[in-house]
Amino acid sequence: MRMRDFTAEQYRLSRRAFLSASLAAAGGLMLAACGGSAATSGGAGGSSYTLALIVGVKGDPFYITMQKGAEAKARELGVTLLVDGPSQWSATLQTPIVNAYVARKVDAIIIAPCDKQAMIAPLQQASNAGIKVITVDTYIGDGDYVHGPVTFPLSYIGSDNVQGGKIAGEALIKAIGGHGKVYIQNTVPGTSTTDQREQGCKEAIDATHGAVTLVGVDFNGDSAAKAAEQTTAILQRVPDLAGIFGTNIYGSEGAAQAVKNAHKQGQVKIANFDAPEQAIVDLKNNVVDIVIAQKPADMGSIGVQYAVDALKGNMGAIQKRVPTGYVIITRDNVDTPEAQAAIYKSS
Amino acid sequence: MAKMVQQLALPAARVKSRPLEIISRFWSWLFLLLLLLFFSLTGPGFFSFLNLQSIVNDMALALLMSLGQTFVIIAAGIDLSTGFTMGFAAVIEAVVLNALVGRLPLGLALALPLSILIALGVGTLPGLVNGILIGRLRVPPFIATLGMYGIARGLGFIFSGGGQPVSVQIPGVGDIGNGYLLYYHPAVGFSWLHTPVLPPGARPRDLVSILPFPLIVAIVAFLLCHWLLSRTRFGRHTYALGGAPEAARRAGIPVARQTLKLYMLSAFLASVAGVLYVLRFTNGDANAGDPLLLDSIAAVVIGGASLFGGEGTMVGTLIGTLIIYVIQNGLVIIGIDPYWQFVAIGAVIILAVLMDQAKARVLSR
Numbered sequence: 001m002r003m004r005d006f007t008a009e010q011y012r013l014s015r016r017a018f019l020s021a022s023l024a025a026a027g028g029l030m031l032a033a034c035g036g037s038a039a040t041s042g043g044a045g046g047s048s049y050t051l052a053l054i055v056g057v058k059g060d061p062f063y064i065t066m067q068k069g070a071e072a073k074a075r076e077l078g079v080t081l082l083v084d085g086p087s088q089w090s091a092t093l094q095t096p097i098v099n100a101y102v103a104r105k106v107d108a109i110i111i112a113p114c115d116k117q118a119m120i121a122p123l124q125q126a127s128n129a130g131i132k133v134i135t136v137d138t139y140i141g142d143g144d145y146v147h148g149p150v151t152f153p154l155s156y157i158g159s160d161n162v163q164g165g166k167i168a169g170e171a172l173i174k175a176i177g178g179h180g181k182v183y184i185q186n187t188v189p190g191t192s193t194t195d196q197r198e199q200g201c202k203e204a205i206d207a208t209h210g211a212v213t214l215v216g217v218d219f220n221g222d223s224a225a226k227a228a229e230q231t232t233a234i235l236q237r238v239p240d241l242a243g244i245f246g247t248n249i250y251g252s253e254g255a256a257q258a259v260k261n262a263h264k265q266g267q268v269k270i271a272n273f274d275a276p277e278q279a280i281v282d283l284k285n286n287v288v289d290i291v292i293a294q295k296p297a298d299m300g301s302i303g304v305q306y307a308v309d310a311l312k313g314n315m316g317a318i319q320k321r322v323p324t325g326y327v328i329i330t331r332d333n334v335d336t337p338e339a340q341a342a343i344y345k346s347s
Numbered sequence: 348m349a350k351m352v353q354q355l356a357l358p359a360a361r362v363k364s365r366p367l368e369i370i371s372r373f374w375s376w377l378f379l380l381l382l383l384l385f386f387s388l389t390g391p392g393f394f395s396f397l398n399l400q401s402i403v404n405d406m407a408l409a410l411l412m413s414l415g416q417t418f419v420i421i422a423a424g425i426d427l428s429t430g431f432t433m434g435f436a437a438v439i440e441a442v443v444l445n446a447l448v449g450r451l452p453l454g455l456a457l458a459l460p461l462s463i464l465i466a467l468g469v470g471t472l473p474g475l476v477n478g479i480l481i482g483r484l485r486v487p488p489f490i491a492t493l494g495m496y497g498i499a500r501g502l503g504f505i506f507s508g509g510g511q512p513v514s515v516q517i518p519g520v521g522d523i524g525n526g527y528l529l530y531y532h533p534a535v536g537f538s539w540l541h542t543p544v545l546p547p548g549a550r551p552r553d554l555v556s557i558l559p560f561p562l563i564v565a566i567v568a569f570l571l572c573h574w575l576l577s578r579t580r581f582g583r584h585t586y587a588l589g590g591a592p593e594a595a596r597r598a599g600i601p602v603a604r605q606t607l608k609l610y611m612l613s614a615f616l617a618s619v620a621g622v623l624y625v626l627r628f629t630n631g632d633a634n635a636g637d638p639l640l641l642d643s644i645a646a647v648v649i650g651g652a653s654l655f656g657g658e659g660t661m662v663g664t665l666i667g668t669l670i671i672y673v674i675q676n677g678l679v680i681i682g683i684d685p686y687w688q689f690v691a692i693g694a695v696i697i698l699a700v701l702m703d704q705a706k707a708r709v710l711s712r
Contacts, residue, residue: 058685084679087689090638091628096405096672100679103398104391117514118628121525130552149516189510190634 048080049108051307052101053300054094055085056112056138056193061276061344062296063112066136068345069297070110073304081304082106089191091118098122101131108132108307110300112158113140116192120150127152132310136299138193145320154310157302157322159294161193164273164326165200165247168292171328172243172271173204175289179211180242183234185251187222194247197273201245215241220251227254228261235262243269246288249279256287275329276344283334291329293342298324371706375649375666375699382670386677393680400559406672407565408433410665411620412636412643413650414572415613417664420647421576422609423589423656424481424488428473428495429617429643433636435503436470436621441513441631442506448517455519466625467618473499474614475607482606492610503633512632515625524626528558561623568616573661585609589656642671645692649699670695 053070055063067083074081082101086093091114099122101109109131113119120140127133137158141150172182184201187194198217205212215238220227227250235241235258244259246252252272259268265286272279275293282288302322309317327342334340370377387394412429419426443465447458473495480491507513530538534549545551576582584605587595596602617636624635650667652659674691 082682084682084685086638087685088638090634091632092408092624092635093638095628096401096676097679099401099405100398100676103393103395103401103676104680115512115628115630115632117512117630118632121521121628125525128551128554130550188634189504190507190512190632192511195511 048078049308049311050080050082050104050106051108051110051304052104052106053081053083053303054097054101054109054111055083056094056114057089058085058087061346062137062274062294064346065344066112066296066300068300070300070304072297073301077304077308079304079308085112086114089114089188091115094119095122098126102126102129105129106131107311108134110134110136110303110307112137114138116140116142124152132307134303134306134310136303137294137296143321155303155306155318155320155322157299157306157324159324159326161196162200162203164292164294165197165202165245166204167200167326167328168197168245168271168273168290169201169204171290171292171330172201172245172269173208173212175269175271176212176242178208181213181215181238181240182243182245183215183231183238183241183255184217185227185231185244185246185255186217186219187248187251189219194273197245197247201247212243220254222248222250224250224254224257227251228257229254231255231258232261235259235264235268241268243271246270246272248272248274249276252279252288253282256282260287274344275327275342277346280329280334280343283329283331286331289330293327293329293339293344295324295327295342296344368706368709371702371709374702375651375663375670378695378698379666379670379673382673382677386673386680390677390680393677396555398676398680400557400562402672402676403565403669404559404562405676406668407561408620408623408636409639409643409646409672410565410668411568411616411623412639413646413664413668414568414661415616416643416647417572417650417652417659417661418576418585418609419488419613420644420652420654421589421656421659422585422606423592423654424606424609425492425644425654426474426477426610426613427489427492427640428477428499429613430636430638430640431496431499431503431633432470432473432614433617433621433624433639434633435473435499435506436466436618437624437635438503438507438513438621438631438633439469440466440622440625441515444515444517444520444625445513455517459520459523463622466622467615470618470621471611471615474611477614478607478610481610482603500633500637507631507633510633512630512634515629515631520626521629524560524623524628526560527556528560528563529556531555531557561627564619564623568619569661569665572616576661581605581608586657589653589658591657642692643668645696646671648696651699651703653703667699 053067071081084097086097094114109126113135116139123133123140133153135153135156139156142148143156145151145153145156182205184198186198202214205214216234218230220230231254244255246255249272252270256270259265270288271290272288273292275291279291283291306318327339329339392398412433415429416426440462444458444462447453447462448455477491477495480486481488504510530542532543532545532549532554534546535543584600587600588602588605620636625631646667647664649670650663652663671692675688678688
């Protein structure tokens with residue numbers, strides 16, 4: 001029998017220890033409260049600023065590239081930059097990170113919010129605490145910080161994913177000759193950025209008025225193996241498939257595997273959203289045909305510049321919305337300096 | 348003679364093992380205090396009322412899931428479906444609230460309690476199904492709740508109509524979930540429930556807010572669960588179910604019905620977390636609870652519960668959750684790579700089980 005029978009003595013012991021530990025913890029909290037108020041009265045005022053960059057998900061080449069852009073700018077301007085992010089794309093996990101930086105009293109938070117609605121309240125609290133808030137890549141509210149429902153962030157610096165999806169869709173449609181059947185490989189349902197890319201691609205398909213049809217959308221859960229499995233099934237069902245849009249690298253790589261196994265390389269064109277190094281290798285190996293690159297380094301760099309401008313009171317230099325645009329990379333232009341500069345860094 | 352030696356030796360052995368026994372029994376308290384000490388010395392801003400309150404507030408959702416998980420694990424079960432049950436309940440809450448206010452239209456004072464009742468009711472259904480599968484149809488808990496993990500996940504996305512979180516744009520909802528019981532500002536003094544109107548010149552950043560809403564809900568839920576587990580027949584049956592299921596059956600404990608209640612309680616608490624998520628983040632996200640599932644199970648294990656059943660306490664689970672959230676917050680503040688958070692928490696889980704085994708050895712000596 002596993003259940004342990006506590007004797008009266010043991011029970012008293014554990015109870016007494018519990019009480020004393022509770023008292024100790026309560027005492028700690030009281031001390032903490034005093035320490036806290038003492039730190040508050042100190043306040044900021046030095047010339048060296050501490051900025052925090054909170055990315056959407058840690059370890060993603062897109063955000064690593066953004067971090068590099070931000071770090072370079074921070075070095076140039078002589079400010080301290082802290083970088084962190086949740087392990088999964090999740091407002092639930094991103095909120096405690098925001099709160100930790102509020103507690104640390106950073107001067108500005110540059111953030112790629114994981115959810116446009118859910119992150120409003122935590123960032124509002126940061127803003128109320130006197131911290132400058134700038135959003136990069138993604139936004140809160142509707143992204144319009146002048147007339148929209150949320151106006152406290154100083155700027156939204158990023159490329160519109162719906163527009164990006166549309167650009168990708170148009171490039172894919174052009175590559176398949178303006179007509180045929182297209183399939184979308186999406187990642188995890190509910191992810192705003194990839195859902196918007198899907199939406200943009202659908203808009204490009206709709207604009208052909210029936211010349212191009214969508215045969216389906218599947219979610220691979222960020223697994224190339226699953227994407228390959230799903231694409232194999234689609235190729236069975238739709239033998240004359242002409243194009244595939246992968247909303248990120250997992251979808252495109254998995255789709256490419258399936259296309260290769262079905263001996264349909266060349267017949268099926270593949271467009272990939274985002275430009276990690278792997279996508280460029282795939283492009284050169286004829287695995288994918290089109291790579292759509294955003295400019296995350298610019299987002300990070302402008303974000304840091306704006307934060308420092310704001311802290312120095314130079315508000316005139318700040319635009320509420322900075323679209324950073326896209327670069328379309330194909331085998332024809334991959335070696336140009338512009339395309340090379342757009343490739344994301346993985347470390 | 349031999350008996351006498353034994354009698355003489357026994358108290359000595361007890362005295363010798365006393366510090367060891369106390370350490371093994373309360374290692375998690377000590378570990379938490381050491382963590383607090385370490386981060387207070389190394390993390391700027393960690394040791395402040397604001398930060399410690401935000402740690403416990405941020406852990407409210409995970410704690411609710413952990414409380415339900417504690418009951419289930421003590422009864423030698425596991426509930427893998429709580430993460431997506433929380434998301435499912437969040438979606439239901441957001442959809443129903445939007446419909447009641449937008450379509451009917453009801454005032455928020457009526458619509459909010461009604462929508463919460465519906466969301467909690469619907470959110471408990473996955474637990475009802477789990478309980479029937481496990482209690483009556485003898486499906487292993489891991490399998491039954493893994494199936495429900497998928498079902499609740501899919502339903503969450505289906506009800507949210509296309510995957511994107513259901514936004515709740517009703518004024519006042521966010522004020523509740525982000526509200527505090529008490530506010531203090533040097534210029535105005537204390538004020539209850541509402542943020543005070545500040546006179547011109549008073550800095551808004553000097554406002555101190557005390558006892559956030561999610562934390563209050565979590566404290567109430569914790570006290571109720573602690574009472575239920577440690578003071579009631581329901582609690583004793585839970586231990587009996589996990590410790591000695593055959594004996595429990597023979598003793599006339601209604602095993603199937605108790606199992607049903609346990610999984611419904613787990614789903615109910617996850618649904619409370621889902622409703623809290625909507626009030627705090629003003630949207631219903633099917634993915635809201637998924638990232639918390641493993642943390643919530645880890646918290647129960649760190650708190651000393653055995654996955655074989657029969658052991659565990661609510662206080663232990665509270666300490667386990669605190670340890671995880673203090674580590675996560677502290678590592679962000681001192682600026683350590685977030686991948687180390689996984690390593691740290693993984694190591695703590697293993698440490699917890701090792702300490703548990705050491706405790707068993709000390710006690711059986």
